[in-house]
Amino acid sequence: MSEDQLTPRSENFSDWYNELVLKAELADYSPVRGCMVVRPYGWTLWENIQQALDRRFKDTGHVNAAFPLFIPMSFLEKEKEHVAGFAPELAVVTHGGGEKLEEPLVVRPTSETVIGYMYSKWIKSWRDLPVLINQWGNVVRWELRTKLFLRTAEFYWQEGHTAHATEQEAREETLRMLGVYADFAINEAAIPVVQGIKSETEKFAGAVMSTTIEAMMGDTKALQSGTSHYLGQNFAKAFDIQYVDQNNTQQFCHTTSWGLSTRMIGAIIMTHGDDKGLILPPRLAPIQVVIVPIYKNADEKSVVMAVTDRVFQELKTAGIRLKVDDREEVTPGFKYNDWEMRGVPLRMEIGPKDVEKNSVALARRDRPGKEGKTFVSQEKLAATVAEMLTTIQAALLERATAFRDANIHTPKDYEDLKQIVQNGWAFSYWCESKACEAKVKEDTKASTRCIPLAGQPEQAGNCIVCGAPAKRKVYFAKSY
């Protein structure tokens, strides 16, 4: 195996992932244990994710703001479950400007507390509600078993924090934003996530209800890819977020929070990638089309580059993100491998014969080899390319959906469940007791991923673990 090849996915999924992240130059390890460096190619992917999400946040009435990186330790302690959940993974600033601080400051692991404090200052009346604010930023959760994008001490995300007059409005907001995440994942990242509710054990520290979008990775493990929480009045009471209602009575707000992080890049890699590297959904790809000009001598170069330049301008004008790989020191074959590793959805080859025939060759990243290669006319090329990008986007979603559906099974009994979760998701009735959830985890390492919002049976059944009556079905799966 050459140095430029990846360990096959089927051989060692984890090695394949780690190698791909480095070789595609998405991210790198940093000198600070647990932290990552997101390299330009990976960060551009994140910028495209940010834009697609931010547009949706603004369309649903949200605005962005920025809250402090540091949070007084005492703030975290005001919400009992919250501090219990986050205490083990805090980074603590004890010194500033050469002096020991009176009160240690925590580097934010999430911002419910400090934002709650500000909301209590800003919110006075029902007229101030709802408050719909999002923040793009970095957070820190101390973690030394690093896996780039999936688990790092510092990561990048957005965290939405909203305050509402009523429980109903806050619950609607929670599900609205879960829907936004699902819409983004499915239609931009081509990841067929399921939307559902987290179990009591799996919910956010301090939440009344946590919801999640869960995605199936290429090794059938589940990845929690975005979460949205109804926080009830827990944080409102801890931080005194009150408003005067229309009857002139003081009321506590109902709040929500929701977040999606650079973990989504891990989800994209592990959903679509193959043994040749990354495969990016065209809607998010930093480079949608790479043009490789092919020539053997100066004469050929001159005619090929003339067409290449014209095509580049035409496609760029049409809003397609593209690049010409005009490196002289490497072969076309090297370039093909290079851009396949980086997951560029479409490769265009332009050689002397193409110039003669007024054609170009297009090679789809999602269908390697001859199957994915076509020769198309240079006439109306931008339209042809745009259409093919749309086709690739749809094909990626279709393939991921078929894979997911082929790996979700309904166990006939508990023994069957134990088999299924070794290599897939089990969808079964569950009595919603912590005992049964813990038993599955102990026996199989699988956890409850979510009680899906859609696709629940009309009739009640029996818990797959203990046989007790159960109203709803849940997904059991191993997870990242």
Place this chain on the structure above:
Amino acid sequence: MSEDQLTPRSENFSDWYNELVLKAELADYSPVRGCMVVRPYGWTLWENIQQALDRRFKDTGHVNAAFPLFIPMSFLEKEKEHVAGFAPELAVVTHGGGEKLEEPLVVRPTSETVIGYMYSKWIKSWRDLPVLINQWGNVVRWELRTKLFLRTAEFYWQEGHTAHATEQEAREETLRMLGVYADFAINEAAIPVVQGIKSETEKFAGAVMSTTIEAMMGDTKALQSGTSHYLGQNFAKAFDIQYVDQNNTQQFCHTTSWGLSTRMIGAIIMTHGDDKGLILPPRLAPIQVVIVPIYKNADEKSVVMAVTDRVFQELKTAGIRLKVDDREEVTPGFKYNDWEMRGVPLRMEIGPKDVEKNSVALARRDRPGKEGKTFVSQEKLAATVAEMLTTIQAALLERATAFRDANIHTPKDYEDLKQIVQNGWAFSYWCESKACEAKVKEDTKASTRCIPLAGQPEQAGNCIVCGAPAKRKVYFAKSY
């Protein structure tokens, strides 16, 4: 004075500024001393600044990436001047995940060191150069004498870090990015900055040469609004950033760094604001036009709102950022004050008479009262509004330029200089000695702001302080 009015600028510029930032809801104090909360209106302004800069960075070949928040203390110590400059203002993480860290981590005050470390890993050959990376993020410099946007412990900025094969290329990059900042400040923020070189005393800790854009605030003090540094091989040698050149010889890179921060928001406030509040340049304003519908009864409301809705759609389609203030519980007069405080460049009033006459009233924020009010036809309104926004943008720049030029004086002798810097900038020959610079500072509190790149006299002269021969002129001024 009503609670909603500001202390007049002329009475107390500092109070005026502090009150404006809070009342316009740009930012707020945070519960962590020294940190700020940037509220949605202020953050949207920052987003517009970011977009205008980011477009320019990408047009000049730069890409974005993300480097860790934490830096090992030992990294800072590798560049002697750098650590000496930043040591007094560091925030230090000593504990992570419940344990004391082996080596304390600094929350980045700037990222030359950790980025230098990564560049030494990534750069091997001349083919890898130049590396042109920018990072948008937050940094921390411990500071307890807070002034929102101007001086806070945590602030937001971008920091560009580039590596080049030669000194010439790196120096060109340094000036190119200074030019990008100046272009942004002048053409987007309507702030007539001067570009120049910092003195040895004022330069960045670790730089060979620092350059700056300096702006004159409404109280004639100078504000350093963006800086670009040629770092020589200082960081390359400290972090071993080497490449193999075309003759197969190991060489150290030449590096640059450049940054512009949320301080720019302070510059905008103090350049354009007046006693009624903020005045925003249209190109950066979160809301360019606010429409205030005016009616006394349901009949009037119905006709006025019909026109308002149509106008809103027309302007929105034309890409104008606008808002309809349809609040029922406050008077039009209250709304006028409210949006004047927030600096919306143009107010549109639509009342029953306007509906009859097929007109609307437009009131320019930069020209209060009748002088700035005109009645225009509803025909081709989007074009009329766009043109007026362009006019306002130009008028703001013109006014600020006139103010700046009226407050820059050439002192005839040292006594005159001492007078001038009490309320303006002095432009005079300087021998470039630290002694003369220090004397001016001690006598007047004014510092050298920059040796401007343009407008230098052709002939040499004599230092305004000591009379020694001097090649170039410098600006002396009090500063933020």
